[in-house]
Amino acid sequence: MTLTRRFVMAAAGAAAMVMAAGAAQADIKIGLSSEPYPPFSSKDASGTWVGWEIDFMNALCAEMGEKCTTEEVSWDGIIPALTAKKFDAIIASMSITPERKKTIDFTDMYYNSPALIIGPKDGDKDISPEHFKGKTFGVQVSTIHSNYIDKYFKPAGAEVKTYGTEDEAKADLAAGRVDYVMGDSLTLFTYLASDAGKACCEEKGFPPDDKEILGEGVGMGIRKEDTALKEKLNKAIHALSAKGTLTEISKKWGLDGQMKLASPQ
């Protein structure tokens, strides 16, 4: 008898907890991508998020005087999660592109860095599309780099494998399952400087820019109707730039001079 009663109470308790779990409300909810993307954001061995963008986020929230909470979601679902109101703004090295602007809006650019192609250590630095005929690219799904490969290298005969996270693409480059990885230059340089990267791979070159595909820098993704939030975030981004906070953060992560930062205005 006691068993049945406990059984019923536990079930009711579980249902109540599920209902209550939806109640918490914070000032601004920031959506992060739940993958390691060093040096911008990754979880260290103590379980805390660290990186350039994490410092940027904290500085930004302090500047606005808002309390920010974070929510993680996998990269390929981050735009749907924003439109489904799971959070209010994306900080996940997301480039501002015309294609994405059809679905969501962006703040002004807060940093920009060029794309890069890396490959195995063989000294072959040819990155012309014709050279990639029959070669396989590894790339993270739903990225500007994936779109770039589709536009320039696939028609020339390259094959593409898409991964949920960039580290998986890098792991397959090290394993030899793909011949090249294309991604953001700063994350790829960080990888090349690591033990795993040093052992397998080298820089192949910067592909020619295409603003239509690669976008005009990284901004915070927000919903189209949140114009007030956009104003507020933009003001804070430019204020951080004017104060030199952005440069400080870049220095801390050894990225000073390697990335273009937001303008003071």
Place this chain on the structure above:
Amino acid sequence: MVWDWLFTYWPQLLYGLWITLVLLFLSMTLGMMLAVPIGLVQVTGPWWLKYPARGFCTFIRGTPLLIQLWLMYYGLGQIFPMIPGLRHSFLWPVLREGFFYAVLAFTLSTAGYEGEVMRGAFLGVPRGELEAARAIGMSPWQVLRRVWLPRALRQVLPTLNGETILQLKSTPLAYTVTVMDLMGATSMIRQDTYRIYEPLIFIAVIYMVITFIITKGFAWAERQVPVKR
């Protein structure tokens, strides 16, 4: 609801459907072929076969398929650079494809679950029948081939329908290791169009249709097997 993407992406979806079905067929047939010996050695095998088989079943049944798949794909991938000459060996074209690991992981999973079922089925064959077979002078191999295995397989047949459907429902995991199955095609559509509900609803319906066809197929197959009660 917007469905115009269907006109653009139907070739990818069709190809994805094909990959899903091939994955299902290969993993079920290969898995069942492995399950028979795994079930058998657990019942009659020597200890050095019995315990590994039992351990294998416990491991497969006690860990998530997703982790098994990632262990094989990314875990083995981590060792590859340490093996010299592997990239130029005849195995490489297979080893570099996610499809191979998906087939491997799903096959082992089927073998683990069905191995346990087969163990029960072998045990479930009445002793008297086996004794009778031995009494008329059949060798152990003949007993297995003519009496024990057919009787055990017949017991398993009704469970195969459910197992096949469970296996079908596991196949979308393959897209996490770059396989372009139905789920992979959906992921691609989502990447290009930012549509999330419609492609998922669409493949959900496809999976329901496949399930329906499988169920009908097995019902038909069971009617073809004469069972005397």
Place this chain on the structure above:
Amino acid sequence: MPDWLAKALTLLSWGPAGYGDELFHGALRTIEISALAYFLGLTIGALAATGKLYGPNWLKKLLNGYTTLVRAVPELVLLLLLYYAGTDMVNTLLGGFGKGPVEVNGMAAAVGVLGFVQGAYSTEVIRAAILAIPHGQLEAARAFGMGGPLMARRIIMPAMLPFAMPGLANLWLIVTKDSALVSVVGGIAELSLVTKQAAGVTKQYLLLYLVTAFIYLTITLFSNRIFNWLERMTRRGQRKLV
């Protein structure tokens, strides 16, 4: 100590240098999600089984649709669908009752989805178990003048549990393993996601996935013991089967 072993031990150590404590907390999260989803599933299952057995015809049809849907559509597809669409649905539903929108966080969504899937399977387990109760027991209860709720609590529940226990034990094992799928959506630091993140940072895929597999295995084996004990408890007072 060989170099690789020292490296592995550092990687798995407790504290800020290693992932031991993260994996442990991930495992606790996995158990938490699974337990909540399991009990949510049992609640849905108990209600749906009652509806399927005693409800009006339209309800039976609706519930049949629910169980058929869940048994035919892959968990991953349902998870993604309900994770993104679930918030909208909940809010539309609440809007219908005149309540304001709520934010469904990752945890609630994951538990909701896994519970929804579990519910379909537990419906069938509980329904079959209720049908297995000897008819005479229910007639006797009615003869004593017991009403529906009283009979459900005093007779049906205790009498069906021994029949349902093996199926329910199996469902628990399924939900602990299915909870790994949540890592595909991201957002909750359960065991699989923690492992994925740690492996991505350290590139130690083989070691970390192996360790995680054994953590899941431990959870399974430990759960088996508990359920064996529970099954014995529910069978108290019953005649032993051979």
